[in-house]
Amino acid sequence: MKSxxxxxxxxxxxxxxxxxxxxxxxxxxxxKYVINPYDExxxxxxxxxxxxxxxxxxxxxxxxxxxxxxxxxxxxxxGADKGIHISDESLNNSDPFVIxxxxxxxxxxxxxDIIFCGHRAIDDDFGEAGAMLAELLKLxxxxxVTKVDIADDKTKAIVERDxxxxxxxxxVPLPCxxxxxxxxxxxxxxxxxxxxxxxxxxxxxxxxxxxxxSPEPKLRSNAYSMPPERTAGKKFEGMEPPDVAKxxxxxxxxxxxxx
Amino acid sequence: MSKVMIxxxxxxxxxxxxxxxxxxxxxxxxDGLGGExxxxxxxxxxxxxxxxxxxxxxxxxxxxxxxxxEGYNSEYYAQxxxxxxxxxxxxxxxxxHTMQGKDLAPRTAAxxxxxxxADCVSFRLDGSTLxxxxxMYAGKCYAEWTAMASxxxxxxxxxxxxxxxNAKAGAVEKIAxxxxxxxxxxxxxxxxxxxxxxxxxxxxxxxxxGGRGMGGSDYTLLEEMASIFGPTATVGASRAAVDxxxxxxxxxxxxxxxxxxxxxxxxxxxxxxxxxxxGMGSSKVIVAINKDPExxxxxxxxxxxVSDLFKVVPEMNKELxxxxxx
Numbered sequence: 001m002k003s004x005x006x007x008x009x010x011x012x013x014x015x016x017x018x019x020x021x022x023x024x025x026x027x028x029x030x031x032k033y034v035i036n037p038y039d040e041x042x043x044x045x046x047x048x049x050x051x052x053x054x055x056x057x058x059x060x061x062x063x064x065x066x067x068x069x070x071x072x073x074x075x076x077x078x079g080a081d082k083g084i085h086i087s088d089e090s091l092n093n094s095d096p097f098v099i100x101x102x103x104x105x106x107x108x109x110x111x112x113d114i115i116f117c118g119h120r121a122i123d124d125d126f127g128e129a130g131a132m133l134a135e136l137l138k139l140x141x142x143x144x145v146t147k148v149d150i151a152d153d154k155t156k157a158i159v160e161r162d163x164x165x166x167x168x169x170x171x172v173p174l175p176c177x178x179x180x181x182x183x184x185x186x187x188x189x190x191x192x193x194x195x196x197x198x199x200x201x202x203x204x205x206x207x208x209x210x211x212x213x214s215p216e217p218k219l220r221s222n223a224y225s226m227p228p229e230r231t232a233g234k235k236f237e238g239m240e241p242p243d244v245a246k247x248x249x250x251x252x253x254x255x256x257x258x259x
Numbered sequence: 260m261s262k263v264m265i266x267x268x269x270x271x272x273x274x275x276x277x278x279x280x281x282x283x284x285x286x287x288x289x290d291g292l293g294g295e296x297x298x299x300x301x302x303x304x305x306x307x308x309x310x311x312x313x314x315x316x317x318x319x320x321x322x323x324x325x326x327x328x329e330g331y332n333s334e335y336y337a338q339x340x341x342x343x344x345x346x347x348x349x350x351x352x353x354x355x356h357t358m359q360g361k362d363l364a365p366r367t368a369a370x371x372x373x374x375x376x377a378d379c380v381s382f383r384l385d386g387s388t389l390x391x392x393x394x395m396y397a398g399k400c401y402a403e404w405t406a407m408a409s410x411x412x413x414x415x416x417x418x419x420x421x422x423x424x425n426a427k428a429g430a431v432e433k434i435a436x437x438x439x440x441x442x443x444x445x446x447x448x449x450x451x452x453x454x455x456x457x458x459x460x461x462x463x464x465x466x467x468x469g470g471r472g473m474g475g476s477d478y479t480l481l482e483e484m485a486s487i488f489g490p491t492a493t494v495g496a497s498r499a500a501v502d503x504x505x506x507x508x509x510x511x512x513x514x515x516x517x518x519x520x521x522x523x524x525x526x527x528x529x530x531x532x533x534x535x536x537x538g539m540g541s542s543k544v545i546v547a548i549n550k551d552p553e554x555x556x557x558x559x560x561x562x563x564x565v566s567d568l569f570k571v572v573p574e575m576n577k578e579l580x581x582x583x584x585x
Contacts, residue, residue, distance in 0.1 A: 013514045013534045017399035026400060037515045096365065097374035119361075122514055124395050126377050128365035131333070135369035140444045141333050143362045146508075158448070162509055164270065164358040164459045166452035172445035182501075182515065183508040218374040223403040227394070227540060233561035237552060241566060245574030248546060248562050249582060256544045256561065258523045259465075259488070259583070 001056035003046035004112040009071035038118025041180035076198035077190030083203040095219035100132030105211035119179035134177035262294025264349035277355035286316030313429020334444035337366035397514035470497035472528015476505035513538035531556030
């Protein structure tokens with residue numbers, strides 16, 4: 001089973017995000033970066049497929065500045081076989097279409113039975129790259145996936161996905177693009193031997209020119225701002241439960257007018 | 260000429276409220292751009308909703324019928340929507356950032372060679388350019404986004420845009436559509452939906468959420484409160500509760516779960532990690548119940564109750580039941 005896993009390096013969820021003074025983006029100094037949590041599920045699932053079929057390969061594909069190598073290296077330490085790092089100034093902070101275009105071009109230069117993406121990256125929160133990649137490669141997509149069963153002949157998969165208020169089970173022909181959702185699995189930690197081995201695993205660096213693409217941005221952002229400041233309201237301390245319950249319920253009705 | 264086009268989502272034989280939110284916003288934008296507002300609906304049952312959309316300001320409703328459109332499928336719906344957009348050439352296309360919208364918008368956009376400005380919480384026109392304000396980093400910051408290619412595709416967060424009636428024709432125009440079967444897609448084997456009619460977290464108007472302080476998987480008290488509030492209320496959870504296996508992952512609110520914007524968020528036994536606060540910080544009103552007076556959740560709560568949730572919530576349920584029964 002050959003899996004291609006698309007991976008993005010993002011600020012750790014503990015990060016306090018600050019907007020830069022001219023509002024053109026966020027302050028990046030001091031940020032600790034990690035693998036996008038949804039992409040970790042993808043790495044884990046690809047590793048499990050390789051283990052199940054006792055053959056194959058897990059190929060990591062990432063777009064990002066130099067630091068993204070660390071995220072690829074972490075996935076290699078988890079057990080992935082090799083990496084492709086698309087590093088190109090013209091692709092930094094790109095919109096989902098440009099990213100999907102670059103991923104598609106890179107995917108076209110590799111062999112795969114299945115492609116995994118996180119269902120969204122927790123930095124820009126677009127959640128579009130996976131479905132766009134599928135469309136650009138003319139492949140089926142199954143998004144928000146929580147369970148994957150590949151048929152022994154590797155021609156199709158039975159996949160469970162989250163839908164509003166429930167679950168959908170679908171049968172999808174391979175190759176396809178799946179986007180990983182929480183619940184898919186519990187990602188493993190990199191072992192010490194894994195970390196040592198990862199240092200020798202190959203990471204192939206590519207530029208936009210290597211992929212034969214010249215990105216044309218589709219979206220533009222500006223006027224970054226912090227969320228409206230929320231301040232503590234009324235605090236009820238040391239009151240008897242029936243009294244405080246009455247006071248708060250009345251306030252929700254008469255003051256906040258939300259019930 | 261249709262300047263603005265919305266996609267109206269139908270679920271379980273009913274048109275979703277988010278369609279009226281989009282219609283109301285779309286009407287304003289169409290007036291601002293000096294053109295018509297149209298809507299796209301899929302499936303043979305869709306025509307009946309045209310008059311509802313008309314009430315919220317839609318001039319023309321395009322109904323696309325094909326056997327493949329009777330249930331949602333990413334590829335078929337994206338084909339159909341992309342075809343209507345290509346034929347009618349609206350300048351602006353609006354979808355809802357619902358579970359279906361998240362699946363449909365990017366595939367449709369990719370067919371058209373554009374990207375979607377996803378999950379916007381407000382819109383404004385800058386000349387003929389639409390500007391969408393959207394949260395990033397799960398709401399730790401916001402930015403304004405514009406689309407540089409045509410059509411300008413945007414999706415809106417459910418339950419944020421106001422609905423406003425503004426009667427227009429809502430005239431039906433059927434669109435002929437044949438599936439391009441050269442494209443493969445998945446087939447649905449089973450659809451198991453929660454028949455309780457429980458609203459999804461991202462679309463709930465009231466969320467009663469429990470965290471580590473719940474001490475276990477018994478959420479009866481919170482479910483009781485949600486049911487007193489009615490069908491627009493639902494139960495959520497913090498990451499701690501989900502990781503402990505007390506609640507399904509689909510209930511998780513926060514940066515690695517769902518970002519929510521209810522009118523009322525009741526946080527029970529949730530201390531308020533930065534990831535959780537990012538995910539629910541734009542709720543209109545926040546009530547927090549926690550034993551620890553230093554819990555960070557109290558810095559964001561409009562009403563903070565320092566007490567044992569197992570004593571306060573039953574009392575609140577009593578009060579709410581009495582009040583809402585009136």
